[in-house]
Amino acid sequence: MSATSGDRLERLLDDVRVLKDIEAIKRVKHAYFRCLDTANWEELRELLHPQLQSKMVGGHYHLEFDNRDDYLEMLANSFNSEFVGQHTGHHPEIDILSETEATGKWYLADIAMSLRRQSTTVGTAIYTDKYLKTNGAWQIIDTGYFRIYETVTATPEPPDLSVHYLAEHGRRLPVS
Amino acid sequence: MSATSGDRLERLLDDVRVLKDIEAIKRVKHAYFRCLDTANWEELRELLHPQLQSKMVGGHYHLEFDNRDDYLEMLANSFNSEFVGQHTGHHPEIDILSETEATGKWYLADIAMSLRRQSTTVGTAIYTDKYLKTNGAWQIIDTGYFRIYETVTATPEPPDLSVHYLAEHGRRLPVS
Amino acid sequence: MSATSGDRLERLLDDVRVLKDIEAIKRVKHAYFRCLDTANWEELRELLHPQLQSKMVGGHYHLEFDNRDDYLEMLANSFNSEFVGQHTGHHPEIDILSETEATGKWYLADIAMSLRRQSTTVGTAIYTDKYLKTNGAWQIIDTGYFRIYETVTATPEPPDLSVHYLAEHGRRLPVS
Numbered sequence: 001m002s003a004t005s006g007d008r009l010e011r012l013l014d015d016v017r018v019l020k021d022i023e024a025i026k027r028v029k030h031a032y033f034r035c036l037d038t039a040n041w042e043e044l045r046e047l048l049h050p051q052l053q054s055k056m057v058g059g060h061y062h063l064e065f066d067n068r069d070d071y072l073e074m075l076a077n078s079f080n081s082e083f084v085g086q087h088t089g090h091h092p093e094i095d096i097l098s099e100t101e102a103t104g105k106w107y108l109a110d111i112a113m114s115l116r117r118q119s120t121t122v123g124t125a126i127y128t129d130k131y132l133k134t135n136g137a138w139q140i141i142d143t144g145y146f147r148i149y150e151t152v153t154a155t156p157e158p159p160d161l162s163v164h165y166l167a168e169h170g171r172r173l174p175v176s
Numbered sequence: 177m178s179a180t181s182g183d184r185l186e187r188l189l190d191d192v193r194v195l196k197d198i199e200a201i202k203r204v205k206h207a208y209f210r211c212l213d214t215a216n217w218e219e220l221r222e223l224l225h226p227q228l229q230s231k232m233v234g235g236h237y238h239l240e241f242d243n244r245d246d247y248l249e250m251l252a253n254s255f256n257s258e259f260v261g262q263h264t265g266h267h268p269e270i271d272i273l274s275e276t277e278a279t280g281k282w283y284l285a286d287i288a289m290s291l292r293r294q295s296t297t298v299g300t301a302i303y304t305d306k307y308l309k310t311n312g313a314w315q316i317i318d319t320g321y322f323r324i325y326e327t328v329t330a331t332p333e334p335p336d337l338s339v340h341y342l343a344e345h346g347r348r349l350p351v352s
Numbered sequence: 353m354s355a356t357s358g359d360r361l362e363r364l365l366d367d368v369r370v371l372k373d374i375e376a377i378k379r380v381k382h383a384y385f386r387c388l389d390t391a392n393w394e395e396l397r398e399l400l401h402p403q404l405q406s407k408m409v410g411g412h413y414h415l416e417f418d419n420r421d422d423y424l425e426m427l428a429n430s431f432n433s434e435f436v437g438q439h440t441g442h443h444p445e446i447d448i449l450s451e452t453e454a455t456g457k458w459y460l461a462d463i464a465m466s467l468r469r470q471s472t473t474v475g476t477a478i479y480t481d482k483y484l485k486t487n488g489a490w491q492i493i494d495t496g497y498f499r500i501y502e503t504v505t506a507t508p509e510p511p512d513l514s515v516h517y518l519a520e521h522g523r524r525l526p527v528s
Contacts, residue, residue: 005361009181009188012361015368016191022375023198030267034283034302037324059514084325086300088266088285090440091382107386109440123515124438126386148389149436150515162235163299163326185357185364192367199374206443210459210478213500260501262476264442264461338411339475339502 022094025102025131025138029089032140037085039170041076048072048140049132055144058123060152081170084161086111089127100133108145115158116173123150198270201278201307201314205265208316213261215346217252224248224316225308231320234299236328257346260337262287265303276309284321291334292349299326374446377454377483377490381441384492389437391522393428400424400492401484407496410475412504433522436513438463441479452485460497467510468525475502 028047035044045068054065065071079085091107106127113120130142161167204223211220221244230241241247255261267283282303289296306318337343380399387396397420406417417423431437443459458479465472482494513519 005358006181008361008365009184012188012364012368013184015372016188016195019195019368019371019375020191023195027269030269030283033267034269034281037283037300038302086285086325088264088283088440090266090442091385093379093382093386105386107382107389107440109438124389126390146517147515148517149438149513151511152514153512159327160329161325162328163323165322165324182357185360188364189360192364192371195371196367199371203445206445206459209443210445210457213459213476214478262461262501264440264459266442335503336505337501338504339499341498341500 017099018096021096021102021133021138025094025104026092028131028138028140029092029104029106029129033087033089036075036079036087037166039076039079039166041072044075045072046137046139049134051141053142053144056125057145058121058125058147059150076171079166079170080116080173081167082115082173083166083170084111084113084115084159084164085166102131102133102138104129104131113155113159116176118154118156118158120153120155120159121150122153124148193275194272197272197278197309197314201270201280202268204307204314204316205268205280205282205305209263209265212251212255212263213341215252215255215342217248220251221248222313222315225310227317229318229320232301233321234297234301234323235326252347255342255346256292256349257343258291258349259342259346260287260289260291260335260340261342278307278309278314280305280307289331289335292352294330294332294334296329296331296335297326298329300324369451370448373448373454373485373490377446377456378444380483380490380492381444381456381458381481385439385441388427388431388439389517391428391431391518393424396427397424398489398491401486404492405494405496408477409497410473410477410499411502428523431518431522432468432525433519434467434525435518435522436463436465436467436511436516437518454483454485454490456481456483465507465511468528470506470508470510472505472507472511473502474505476500 032044032047048068050068052068052071054071056063087110089106089108093105094102096102108125108127111122125145125147127145129140131138132141208220208223224244226244228244228247230247232239263286265282265284269281270278272278284301284303287298301321301323303321305316307314308317384396384399400420402420404420404423406423408415439462441458441460445457446454448454460477460479463474477497477499479497481492483490484493
């Protein structure tokens with residue numbers, strides 16, 4: 001094998017590793033949103049690094065977490081049986097920094113209906129994430145967003161839900 | 177060429193085939209949603225395998241089909257000239273099982289306005305698909321979803337449509 | 353190196369170039385939508401070719417541009433400090449035509465709230481784009497869409513915005 005074709009093969013191996021890693025990281029975030037809105041905490045846990053750092057800033061909240069367990073506990077309380085969430089992640093811009101480190105930007109569009117609080121929050125946000133590859137699997141180790149816009153609307157009339165997956169699969173809130 | 181670089185080339189060929197197939201399958205589903213909301217049944221037909229199995233469960237419907245023709249007939253009746261559809265597929269998670277078989281998960285967000293029935297359905301769902309490569313082209317051979325949530329709202333006032341593509345391109349309903 | 357494995361390497365190089373270009377072009381459009389809704393004109397400018405052709409047809413507008421500067425000026429006036437935009441691009445179908453030319457289809461879903469005009473426009477559209485690679489970077493050189501549907505709704509009550517990024521980052525409109 002000539003030096004030249006050897007070099008080309010090395011570059012190819014590198015290019016293909018990067019393409020595979022980009023696809024793998026997209027899948028982590030894609031699975032994250034699927035698990036989030038279906039309250040699938042067991043599968044979602046595996047997508048997050050134990051030392052997860054998180055910082056999300058909205059109009060009426062400023063949430064910070066420095067580990068996966070606290071973050072998951074917040075999610076299970078939020079995506080409860082009296083909640084409906086629609087979280088879609090758009091426009092991934094993934095940068096592979098090394099064989100185990102990457103960053104990503106995403107454009108979130110979300111709708112959050114709280115039947116308990118009789119309130120619906122709608123908005124968009126730009127996520128900035130960091131990913132770490134541990135034991136062969138990519139995980140989110142740092143995540144945060146700032147909002148482009150957010151509206152919070154009182155909804156005293158509950159939405160006319162003909163299907164409500166979280167009613168069965170979300171955590172029961174204590175009776176208030 | 178040494179055995180080692182030969183092995184690496186084999187692995188590379190396999191990795192690149194998988195990456196190409198993932199992109200090709202995403203395109204099939206992407207074209208599907210474009211054709212759906214524009215009532216382009218001629219192009220959509222080519223995206224489906226003749227033996228398509230389909231099962232979609234909503235709050236007020238449970239639709240099952242076991243062939244492409246019946247499925248297309250249902251679509252043409254649904255996406256009629258008095259209908260507006262917004263169907264976006266998010267968060268693909270594609271697994272290539274072999275050179276001709278694959279599976280996929282998608283997160284659907286949809287809005288369906290029926291001007292005839294004066295009703296708007298909004299919701300999300302998780303799709304599970306199977307894909308088959310036949311004569312060099314991937315097609316959907318099995319598709320189905322369960323809903324995360326769905327609302328059905330009476331809309332006696334028609335939406336103030338300044339553009340309505342299906343009014344011209346959708347099938348005319350019989351006068352009721 | 354045998355002729356056969358040399359041929360396979362050539363095909364691989366070509367396949368990987370195409371996969372990298374598809375990902376690079378998706379990123380251009382992804383960054384475009386992020387920059388659009390955050391009024392980041394400096395970064396957005398780099399995503400567009402100086403000879404950009406643009407043609408967008410809605411219910412109450414027919415916008416055509418034949419250069420980047422005029423197009424950017426229109427955007428800066430539209431995405432002003434009394435505006436909220438939510439533009440998400442779905443379902444990319446990218447065709448790489450050569451090492452420097454490509455085309456793409458996208459499915460746009462958009463919400464545009466004008467606080468000044470007390471009006472909200474909602475709809476979807478199919479984009480057809482052309483991309484050109486110049487000095488190693490892909491840029492949009494031709495873009496246009498037709499709408500699937502569009503509604504324009506009077507909103508005399510302003511949306512209850514708890515976050516409004518453009519209020520600070522969008523261009524100030526002259527007092528009317």
